Amino acid sequence: MxxxxxxxxxxxxxxxxxxxxxxxxxxxxxxxxxxxxxxxxxxxxxxxxxxxxxxxxxxxxxxxxxxxxxxxxxxxxxxxxxxxxxxxxxxxxxxxxxxxxxxxxxxxxxxxxxxxxxxxxxxxxxxxxxxxxxxxxxxxxxxxxxxxxxxxxxxxxxxxxxxxxxxxxxxxxPFRLIQAGVGDSLCRSTAEVDWYLSHLIRGTTVLETPFAIQREEEAKLLQNLHRLKQGDLTSIKSLVKLLVLGGLGMLIAKSSQPGSQGEHLISHYIDMLCRPHPGSLHGEQVGLTTRTMARLQHFVLNREQAPVLKETTLDVVGMQRRFGTLSPAIEAEFRAKVLQGRHLCNVNERLSTDWTSIRDTLTMKALPLLPLESGLNSVGLTDDPEDLGIDIAFYRDAVVHARELRNRFTMLDIAADSGLLEPYLDQPEPH
Ligand SMILES: [Zn+2]
CATH class of the missing domain: 3.40.50.1970 (Rossmann fold)
Known part of the structure; x- marks a missing residue:
């Protein structure tokens, strides 16, 4: 491009x-x-x-x-x-x-x-x-x-x-708004991995162009992130171009899918249920949740063995407790992606047969964890929910239950249905 x-x-x-x-x-x-x-x-x-x-x-x-x-x-x-x-x-x-x-x-x-x-x-x-x-x-x-x-x-x-x-x-x-923009642009990486994951495992549609148009500018921005604080116009220009290209990617896809997957689901969960709302900005939250998703994606993709999924558990009572009057609509969204019967067998077969190539493909699409995290750090985007005023236990719930919000199949679903998610979150320093 x-x-x-x-x-x-x-x-x-x-x-x-x-x-x-x-x-x-x-x-x-x-x-x-x-x-x-x-x-x-x-x-x-x-x-x-x-x-x-x-x-x-x-x-x-x-x-x-x-x-x-x-x-x-x-x-x-x-x-x-x-x-x-x-x-x-x-x-x-x-x-x-x-x-x-x-x-x-x-x-x-x-x-x-x-x-x-x-x-x-x-x-x-x-x-x-x-x-x-x-x-x-x-x-x-x-x-x-x-x-x-x-x-x-x-x-x-x-x-x-x-x-x-x-x-x-x-x-x-205000620099806080610039930080937020970095969060809402670097989520390209986790969103791309999730969208391709769904494509590779469930055969859903995906488009390469929304991501291809961002690659060059994203690389430039990553090199210049540390200059944003000084108000360097070249770096601000890179950030603006990347945000615009991310938006155009969604217009191309006629969907928010290229820019909104697991990391945005967690952020939506915070917006819906964290009361009082901590006052954090969308992009600040997405900076945090992008890091959570990137770590989870790397954790799963680093495993030699393919995850084996069990039938999705539908916690109807818990969803009613969490989402109140919204729970019927949310339950319908979640039901649309639950894996059972033949679909579950197909997914597990694909995972076990193609795991090496799935891992390789998705790992190539992801930003390596180190540059992503040092990039987020370099602009002061936190990896600690409490820095944004979000209680740590609430945040754990958000990561566990965010997948219920929408019919988008992400690494949150793979990790949850294979029994990996909660033990992973309960490790020391997991998020
Ligand atoms: Zn966003």
Missing amino acids: TGDIIHRLISDRFRLPETGKIFSCPIDSIAIEPSLDGFESELLKRLRFPSSLAIICDANTRDALGARIATAVPSAKLVVIATPKADLEAVDQLADATRHQDAMVAVGSGTLNDIVKYASFRRDAPYAVFATAPSMNGYVTATASISRDGEKLSLPAAPPKGAFFDLKVLADA
């Missing part, structure tokens, strides 16, 4: 090797530049938005960038959300506040981007985003993370028409 891969991906000329079909990208423009100062109006004009725009920010992002964009586009209505919370109420309020404008411009990162993305989708009005932090890979995806009655949902939405990254602004973001 050479040349400016992002430019090629949005050009509507990129042919997917897997299908031979052109990738039709819903995003018209992505700009990643040392500075976009003075170009804001031009970038928006190129999107051919309707003339009446709303610029949406919060108090922090107004100071960081929003006020500058409002000055550049004086005809736009500036909407400042006092305390952004990504829930349906905030989405409705924003849709109402912008009802006289025909297009929206988000100035912000995770929460603010989710609110604007979903409000614009609901209103069928196009939107663009000026990022203020390289904190997550959701800038260019087709989903919005929105809470309903306290439950965090990943709702279908439309990606932005334009996504703009002013690297000087991003380098000035």
Whole structure:
């Protein structure tokens, strides 16, 4: 993958090797530049938005960038959300506040981007985003993370028409947000291993392109992680490109699968059930859970002998206790992947026959543990749940039960169904 891969991906000329079909990208423009100062109006004009725009920010992002964009586009209505919370109420309020404008411009990162993305989708009005932090890979995806009655949902939405990254602004973001972005990009490794694991063992579909487009930039970022703290623009650029490529990979796959497997399931479990929520950021949690998954994947893949799976135990009573009113839906997700009867025999046969090649294939896809861990360490991403305010016993439960949340077959399932998971977690220093 050479040349400016992002430019090629949005050009509507990129042919997917897997299908031979052109990738039709819903995003018209992505700009990643040392500075976009003075170009804001031009970038928006190129999107051919309707003339009446709303610029949406919060108090922090107004100071960081929003006020500058409002000055550049004086005809736009500036909407400042006092305390952004990504829930349906905030989405409705924003849709109402912008009802006289025909297009929206988000100035912000995770929460603010989710609110604007979903409000614009609901209103069928196009939107663009000026990022203020390289904190997550959701800038260019087709989903919005929105809470309903306290439950965090990943709702279908439309990606932005334009996504703009002013690297000087991003380098000035609180470092915690930059750390979070590293967590949400290096999970590529554990997600790829899990997705291919499901493919190799259960025959589910997988795509190579979402990962292939990230390889070059990921290698660059790993070499330069230690420079992020100094605000080095080349390293910030690598991080931004990797986050964008991770998001584009999900658009290519039409699914979050390339960027969300076992490590995201554990993070979702924390978001759903850790009360009070510790206040950790998505990418901080994913930095932690990526390390947990990477260690577990290496533990299983280092074994000479193939795991032998037993019939999946469905702990219905425990699921009701854990998930309350949500348990019927979660139980249905989990039931869809339980292994029994002929399916179980097939999986065990495949594991015992092909274990050497499965191990080799997956080990090649994973980042080696040492560079992954030293990379996470070098930006200060922790391997201790308690550093994020998560009780250690709760975290163990999260690792054991996260697989119940979704019909994605990951190393958590292999480890649990082969009886390896809990003894592994109970070793000294296991997670
Ligand atoms: Zn994520």
